[in-house]
Amino acid sequence: xxxxxxxxxxxxxxxxxxxxxxxxxxxxxxxxxxxxxxxxxxxxxxxxxxxxxxxxxxxxxxxxxxxxxxxxxxxxxxxxxxxxxxxxxxxxxxxxxxxxxxxxxxxxxxxxxxxxxxxxxxxxxxxxxxxxxxxxxxxxxxxxxxxxxxxxxxxxxxxxxxxxxxxxxxxxxxxxxxxxxxxxxxxxxxxxxxxxxxxxxxxxxxxxxxxxxxxxxxxxxxxxxxxxxxxxxxxxxxxxxxxxxxxxxxxxxxxxxxxxxxxxxxxxxxxxxxxxxxxxxxxxxxxxxxxxxxxxxxxxxxxxxxxxxxxxxxxxxx
Ligand code: NDP
Numbered sequence: 001x002x003x004x005x006x007x008x009x010x011x012x013x014x015x016x017x018x019x020x021x022x023x024x025x026x027x028x029x030x031x032x033x034x035x036x037x038x039x040x041x042x043x044x045x046x047x048x049x050x051x052x053x054x055x056x057x058x059x060x061x062x063x064x065x066x067x068x069x070x071x072x073x074x075x076x077x078x079x080x081x082x083x084x085x086x087x088x089x090x091x092x093x094x095x096x097x098x099x100x101x102x103x104x105x106x107x108x109x110x111x112x113x114x115x116x117x118x119x120x121x122x123x124x125x126x127x128x129x130x131x132x133x134x135x136x137x138x139x140x141x142x143x144x145x146x147x148x149x150x151x152x153x154x155x156x157x158x159x160x161x162x163x164x165x166x167x168x169x170x171x172x173x174x175x176x177x178x179x180x181x182x183x184x185x186x187x188x189x190x191x192x193x194x195x196x197x198x199x200x201x202x203x204x205x206x207x208x209x210x211x212x213x214x215x216x217x218x219x220x221x222x223x224x225x226x227x228x229x230x231x232x233x234x235x236x237x238x239x240x241x242x243x244x245x246x247x248x249x250x251x252x253x254x255x256x257x258x259x260x261x262x263x264x265x266x267x268x269x270x271x272x273x274x275x276x277x278x279x280x281x282x283x284x285x286x287x288x289x290x291x292x293x294x295x296x297x298x299x300x301x302x303x304x305x306x307x308x309x310x311x312x313x314x315x316x317x318x
Pocket of ligand 1: 006007008009010011012013031032033039058059060061079080081082083097121122123124125162184185186187188189198199200
């Protein structure tokens with residue numbers, strides 16, 4: 001069975017390609033910079049890659065660029081989207097690649113009669129960023145949507161890009177009758193297959209790297225293996241539909257440093273919060289839908305250990 005993964009060189013996508021190859025799929029993987037061996041070496045090294053991995057060049061901003069990649073594929077996993085901090089030109093760097101890129105991919109899928117389902121990597125960034133109040137009793141589920149106006153006001157450009165990309169995806173899919181499913185993970189951590197440091201693992205590196213304080217923030221956290229597995233289940237399980245939130249645990253950074261200190265006694269994690277403000281209220285995220293899909297969550301302690309071991313192995317951390 002032939003499937004396509006966009007943005008295959010990335011953190012989550014590399015795991016997705018690895019698990020798809022392991023399951024016996026033929027994987028057509030799109031990479032924007034095929035000339036850079038740093039982007040593809042780890043993919044070529046995956047088990048089954050020699051026989052069943054095809055690399056194709058595609059940039060989110062080039063119209064029609066995904067047509068050839070998607071043609072003949074039964075499933076398409078659209079993961080490519082910019083995710084980094086320090087954006088200077090939000091429209092050009094984040095919003096255009098996220099929104100136009102998603103429509104580019106879906107347009108290619110609409111033209112390819114072989115495509116049965118498209119799994120789109122969205123995010124919790126498209127779910128919880130609105131002005132709805134929350135408390136420890138609040139259960140966030142798949143009916144929640146981030147508010148684009150709210151994201152604009154607070155200048156959360158990445159969150160805005162994911163919110164607008166998901167909205168555009170649902171609208172386009174409805175108009176064209178494409179079967180799409182979205183996966184909405186929180187902060188994804190775990191073993192890095194790619195040689196470069198991605199944004200969510202960098203958050204853990206910062207804690208382990210002698211920072212004097214931890215951020216006063218509460219996020220959801222989930223293992224990269226679970227995120228890749230959920231993408232595959234969303235494609236393989238015929239009844240899969242709609243959105244799937246992926247959060248193993250909601251935790252403030254103060255809790256993460258406690259877990260890291262337990263896992264690595266004597267490690268240099270910060271003991272002070274970055275400010276004196278009250279901690280943001282915690283909340284619960286529903287696990288119901290994704291567990292019904294068949295996913296069993298990796299405990300966050302294990303995902304944190306995998307992250308730290310991998311950061312050490314790749315020499316980001318001593
Ligand atoms: P990475 O930065 O590792 O991967 C992003 C991928 O998108 C890279 O392959 C990158 O290519 C590609 N990309 C970016 N811009 C373009 C472009 N213009 N044309 C083609 N490809 C492009 O991040 P993650 O693996 O973490 O993210 C993957 C997906 O998961 C994204 O959609 C992200 O929003 C989503 N996500 C991530 C979470 C996390 O915590 N990591 C949480 C929730 C959702 P290149 O390598 O060339 O830069």
